Amino acid sequence: MAQSLAAITLVVPDYDPAIEFYTQCLGFDLIEDTRLTETKRWVLVAPRGGAGTRLLLAKADGEGQDAAIGKQAGGRVFLFLATDDFNADYRSMKSAGVQFLEEPRHESYGTVAVFQDPFGNKWDLIQHTGE
Known part of the structure; x- marks a missing residue:
């Protein structure tokens, strides 16, 4: 049985600025942007031409997630x-x-x-x- 990492969640303050950075500054492709609820979207980006792991851009929801922005790897x-x-x-x-x-x-x-x-x-x- 073959397995791979499909996506890694990256907590961000808001969707659109994150999409803009990853697509405009890093040149990533926007793979999917689907509205799930009034406040949540399913947003996947990936390096252009890459066939590997994607980033799931997740808008922080609450103080705990806000505090994790930029610190998911402890510095x-x-x-x-x-x-x-x-x-x-x-x-x-x-x-x-x-x-x-x-x-x-x-x-x-x-x-x-x-x-x-x-x-x-x-x-x-x-x-x-x-x-």
């Missing part, structure tokens, strides 16, 4: 965006206003730089060695 890098062209993606993301927390660095496993989304989540943009 650590939470998500890893792999690329086959680090330099092109880095330049594109910088020009779109993505906030990088460091300059790109070369490690034994590849080229990487940490960036932060507008909600406080830390990400690695990474091109693994050999890709």
Whole structure:
């Protein structure tokens, strides 16, 4: 039996600013945006051309979820965006206003730089060695 992670929930303050960031600044595709109730939507985004895990953008509901925004990994890098062209993606993301927390660095496993989304989540943009 084959299994895979279909989606990871990312708690955000509101749907539309999150959709805008992920589609306009990171270049993700909006896979689905379905209204479920007056206040809830099912919003999936994914890296363009990616066939892997999607992000479920979930609007925070209540104090506990509000407090979790940007802190889902306790201050650590939470998500890893792999690329086959680090330099092109880095330049594109910088020009779109993505906030990088460091300059790109070369490690034994590849080229990487940490960036932060507008909600406080830390990400690695990474091109693994050999890709």
